[in-house]
């Protein structure tokens with residue numbers, strides 16, 4: 001019971017900025033982006049409505065032709081595609097039947113459609129140079145999840161084709177990005193049903209696995225799971241090579257130090273010039289105070305000067321004391 005309350009609070013902390021955003025009550029700098037997408041009108045609005053009529057919410061109805069009257073039923077949770085999220089996602093300009101067979105327009109859906117092969121990200125995005133799909137795919141294929149492919153894991157395990165929206169990481173939306181990205185992992189790592197679909201392994205309790213980390217809630221709100229679990233790659237904005245747990249970052253000073261690795265991952269969007277002379281640390285400090293990250297060269301010199309100064313004063317003091325003592329006996 002205690003554990004359950006723990007997990008719920010944990011989830012709430014993590015997803016609150018995201019869910020608040022979707023309900024429209026969260027005011028942030030990135031609202032302009034949201035407004036743009038809210039104004040989006042799909043050329044397939046009407047077409048898609050044929051599907052949303054049933055898949056857009058938890059209830060649907062259809063006319064049963066044998067019985068000759070209307071039947072109401074519940075749409076399974078996992079089969080719901082939320083309309084407002086779809087029209088904000090990367091693939092908002094698509095028609096449902098661009099990716100799904102047009103035969104889905106008939107209901108009941110023909111059984112053989114279940115066997116239909118699905119396009120993978122790389123089928124459409126191969127050769128892309130903006131988002132480095134090929135490099136990402138290569139990394140994914142070396143990551144610990146890849147062995148679960150046969151059981152149904154794929155890019156879609158983390159990127160829902162209907163709701164995934166890319167976030168342009170900026171100083172302003174960093175907290176929101178952290179919450180969004182962590183919710184991706186927690187979709188399986190705090191939901192045993194999803195986890196169990198893919199493995200026979202016993203449930204992993206993420207809270208307990210990270211007990212060594214002090215103040216977990218502060219860390220969950222300020223760093224992403226991928227910071228500690230992936231191998232940093234200079235050439236891709238979001239590293240996808242998730243390493244075995246033994247290789248995850250555990251040393252505090254990987255982040256809590258002048259040369260914080262967060263600069264190569266979470267804060268990568270900042271230009272390298274800004275990073276050079278300690279100014280970059282100032283940005284982290286504005287966002288969140290990372291203990292140790294504010295040590296810069298000038299402060300080091302200053303503290304040496306202060307230290308040296310103090311030694312000098314003590315030295316002078318001792319010198320005069322000795323002279324005074326000597327004078328006493330002369």
Ligand code: HEC
Pocket residue numbers: 050051052053054055060061062075079096097100102104105107108109113114
């Ligand atoms: C009258 C209601 C209704 C309409 C209209 C409808 N669906 Fe469905 N759909 C369902 C129900 C119920 C299920 C779950 C049962 C099943 O698989 O048949 C389902 C299942 C699905 C599945 C999952 C199949 C699987 O592999 O399990 C897909 C994909 C799908 N629908 C796509 C569509 C698309 C695309 C459209 C629009 C062109 C559409 N549906 C229109 C009711 C509907």
Ligand code: HEC
Pocket residue numbers: 048051052055078079080081086091094095096097098099100118119156157161162
């Ligand atoms: C960019 C391609 C793409 C578009 C556009 C798309 N889908 Fe899908 N859809 C997929 C893929 C891929 C899956 C299988 C996901 C998986 O394996 O987890 C899927 C799965 C589904 C499912 C099964 C439940 C699930 O989430 O696994 C339903 C229902 C569905 N889609 C309905 C729709 C409807 C309705 C629309 C239009 C509003 C739509 N899809 C638009 C690619 C797409």
Ligand code: HEC
Pocket residue numbers: 090091092093098099119120121122123124125131155156159160161164166
């Ligand atoms: C059926 C082909 C198809 C599939 C499958 C597909 N995409 Fe896309 N995707 C597109 C197209 C086309 C666009 C551009 C849409 C537009 O500009 O309106 C796009 C846009 C995007 C964007 C936004 C780019 C931008 O500049 O805003 C991202 C990110 C993206 N896709 C990621 C993915 C990921 C991740 C997957 C797999 C989980 C995937 N896509 C699967 C065709 C596809």
Ligand code: HEC
Pocket residue numbers: 121122131132133136137140145154155156157158159165166167177181182184226237238240242
């Ligand atoms: C274990 C989870 C996971 C898997 C599996 C995964 N991704 Fe990602 N991916 C993420 C996360 C987390 C992000 C960061 C989300 C964001 O802020 O846009 C991301 C971001 C991306 C981006 C945007 C990069 C950018 O420049 O912002 C692309 C493109 C992408 N993934 C493609 C893929 C493709 C293709 C696959 C399959 C080969 C894949 N991903 C598999 C978790 C995953």
Ligand code: HEC
Pocket residue numbers: 144145148153157158184185186187188189194195196198199200201225226229242243244245246
């Ligand atoms: C679609 C479900 C799903 C998602 C999403 C997911 N995982 Fe996993 N993950 C699993 C499963 C299942 C396992 C257990 C694999 C096994 O059988 O060993 C696992 C295992 C792990 C392990 C343990 C590896 C080991 O050495 O034992 C780590 C670490 C991990 N995941 C991190 C992440 C991170 C970080 C993310 C988000 C970027 C993520 N996962 C997203 C399903 C998922």
Ligand code: HEC
Pocket residue numbers: 182185186189204205206209210213219220223224225226227228229245246248249250
């Ligand atoms: C500060 C770094 C850090 C962060 C942030 C972090 N992890 Fe971990 N994680 C680790 C380390 C280190 C281990 C290995 C712990 C051990 O073996 O004692 C681990 C272990 C795990 C495991 C394997 C646990 C097991 O018992 O098999 C999973 C799954 C996992 N983490 C998922 C996540 C998810 C999901 C998130 C984001 C909510 C996350 N981690 C955030 C460092 C981190």
Ligand code: HEC
Pocket residue numbers: 212213214215218219222223227228249250251252253254255256262287288289290291
């Ligand atoms: C992946 C990077 C990362 C790692 C690894 C990491 N931390 Fe942190 N830690 C952060 C960030 C970012 C914050 C900022 C939180 C804030 O603004 O309060 C933080 C905050 C803290 C805080 C202050 C929490 C508060 O009360 O505000 C403490 C204490 C702390 N970390 C200790 C540790 C210790 C001890 C370790 C090693 C066992 C560790 N951290 C490992 C990134 C990290």
